[in-house]
Amino acid sequence: MMPIGNLSKMVVANTLRSPRHFVLSAFGIVIGIATFVVFLASTEQVSAVLEKIFPLEQVQVVAPRAVLGTLDVSKKLDDNIVQTILKRPEVKQAIPRMNLVFPAFGRGSFEGNDLKFEVGGFADGVDPSFVRDDPRIIELFKDWQSDEKDPHRIACVPPPKTDDDEVIQSPKAPPKGRQTKVPTSNGWDSQPAPAPTPQTPPADGSAATAAPDSGSGSVAVTPAPTGAYVAGKNGEYLNPCPEPDRYYCDEETLRCEHRVPIVMSPTMIELYNGQFAKSHGLPIADTDFVKFVTQRGGLGSMRFSIGLGQTTIAGSNTAIKHKPRRVEGVLVGISHSAMPIGMTMPIQYIQRWNLQYMGEQAATTYSSIIVTLKDRNKIAPFAQWLQDKLDLRLEDSLGEKFATVLFVVRLVLVLISLIIIGISAINIAHNFFMQVTERRRELGLLRAIGATQSDVRMVVLGEAALIGLIGGLLGVLLGMAIAAGIDYASAHYLPRFPYKPATWFSFKWWIWGGGLACAAGFAVLGGYLPARRASTMEPAQALTQN
Structure with missing residues (x-):
């Protein structure tokens, strides 16, 4: 048995002394491995983007969905259904999740443009514990109205109504030094506190001020302070609340309330x-939300008004149980947990508003239930159980369909790569058969001086493996170079589109590791028959042939 060190030296020397043979044998391996790693790396990145969406x-x-005439008689999703699902082992x-089920529309300002948009039908609520994308979001995305000990929730004078009851823009903050401070025992801003007077109930009999709690829907009347509101140079209303970037004066509770925290999806x-920015001449939004907000002057720049019970759609005839009113929201972050098209807020706000405007049933019926499974392979049995036991179903999952298509595409591309590598293995076999014929005297001499059949076989297979490894390494490098070129062309010549990746x-690591392993394995496979033929040569016959 030839020592490993001597065998390695001989393999390297034999490989390097015939560059033509090396190039002919390695060319197919290089091309095959390059396509192999490029295909795998591209489908891996697409899969990663898909799982984010x-x-x-x-x-x-x-x-x-079940409809009887014009009535929706679909099964009700409620807390009992949620608890039943939670008992499943998988x-x-x-x-x-709960949809906003009555009309509402928003109005805000962005880059100097007055934006109006429909909120009803494009807003839902989810438990704050579900939105965990970013620590900054966790801090702000909660039910602020349930915190009765919040020192910023002081009495205030709301903005005056407009003649046409139009939803106004979120009022600006007063200049520094004129903002209302948290009240002390001496009054506001060291001045005597204004005497509170009860709000006069409106003529239509609806509640004057309401701060319904999530359960009962009862209203708590808050005395309104008398006196003029904080005004700007031109007499316009200015936000009188402490921390005006986060709080506003609510026209129903007559207190400073934290703006409703809103998250939107990356979609x-x-x-x-x-699409929208380019067609309207607006700037591109930075995907780094913190940077985007900072560039525009802080969180206060992300605020907007929401007109509950109002709509921009003519002919809407939804019957509501409460007078329209204005609240304010603020975009606090980007989250994959938000509804894809629209906005998401803490579910407690949606429950209170649905209760006020549509009644008890609307406040206790969920639009859907997001279920996280312990194992994605358990989707099929879970879906069958839902259908058989609860008469529910899974919403058509585009993600699952895309994943299946991606798996098939990846399989086809990998098979193409393996076919290329397999052809290169046949090429290696052909070249090595030629090499064995050309080197028969050399191989016969090895046998004559004491090399065994296994030694000769190991020499030939070692050369094939070395060619495979070097060809595989060159193939991986070529694949990465091709990928870099495609990324450069994409960044400079391909227009933006939703979820366009940076790469x-x-x-x-397993992609380039698998590429090297495939290269060496197929090269050895291609060199096996020539190695076997070389090892079975009779020394005397090989030395006497011309």
Whole structure:
């Protein structure tokens, strides 16, 4: 048995002394491995982007739509259904979502433009514990109205009504030094506190001031302070609340309330950047939300008004149980947990508003339930159980369909790569058969001086493996160079579109490791028959042939 050190030296020397043979044998390996790693890296990156858009371990449970005449008689999703789902062994988490089920529209200012947009039908609520994308979001995304000990919730004078009851823009903050401070025992801003007077009930009999709690829907009347509001140079209303970037004066509770925290999905930002911004001459929104907000002057620049019970759609005839009113919201972050098209807020706000405007049933019926499974492979049995036991179903999952298509595409591309590498293995076999014929005297001499059949076989297979490894390494480098070129062309010549990635490739360690292993394996496979033929040569016959 030839020592490993001597065998290695001989293999390297034999490989390097015939560059033509090396190039002919390695060329196919280089091309095959380059396509192999490029295809795998591209599908891996697409899969990563897909999982961001559609978390494959999360499914959405909905009730099948059932209509009787003009009435929606679909099964009701409520807390009992949520608890039943949570008892399933494959379920990790079940979070209900609730849609805003009455008209509402928003009005805000962005880059000097007056934006009006429909909120009813494009807003839902979710438990704050479900939105965990960013620590900054966790801090702000909660039910602020439930905190009765918040020192900023002081009495205030709301903005005056307009003649046409139009939803106004979110009022500006007063200059520094004129903002209302938290009241002390001596009054406001060291001045005597204004004497509170009860709000006069409106003529239509609706509640004057309401701060309904999430359960009962009862209203708490807050005395309104008398006196003029804080005004600007031109007499315009200015936000009188402490921390005006976060608080506003609510016209119903007559207290400073924290703006409703809103999150939007990356899909909304991508749609804005890809279509809306360009067509309206607006700047591209930075995907880094903190940077985007900082560039525009802080969180206060993300505020907007929401007109509850009002709409921009003519002919809307939804019957509501409460007079229209204005609240304010603030965009606090971007979250994959938000509804794809629209806005998401803490579910407690949606429950209170649905209770006020539509009644008890609207406040206790969920639009869907987001279920996180412990194992994504358990989707099929869970879906069958839902259908058989609860008469519910999973919403058609685009993510699952895309994942299936991606798997098939990846399989086809990998098969193409393996076919290329297989052809290169045949090429290696052909070249090595030629080499064995040309080197028969050399191989015969090895046998004559004491090399065994296994030694000769190991020499030939070692040369094939070395060619495979070097060819594989060159193939990986070529693949990464091709990927870099595609990324450069994409960044400079391809227009923006939703979810356009910074790179189209993800070169995980197992991709280039698998590329090297395939290269060496197929090269050895191609060299096996020539090695076997070389090892079975009779020394005397090989030495006497010309």
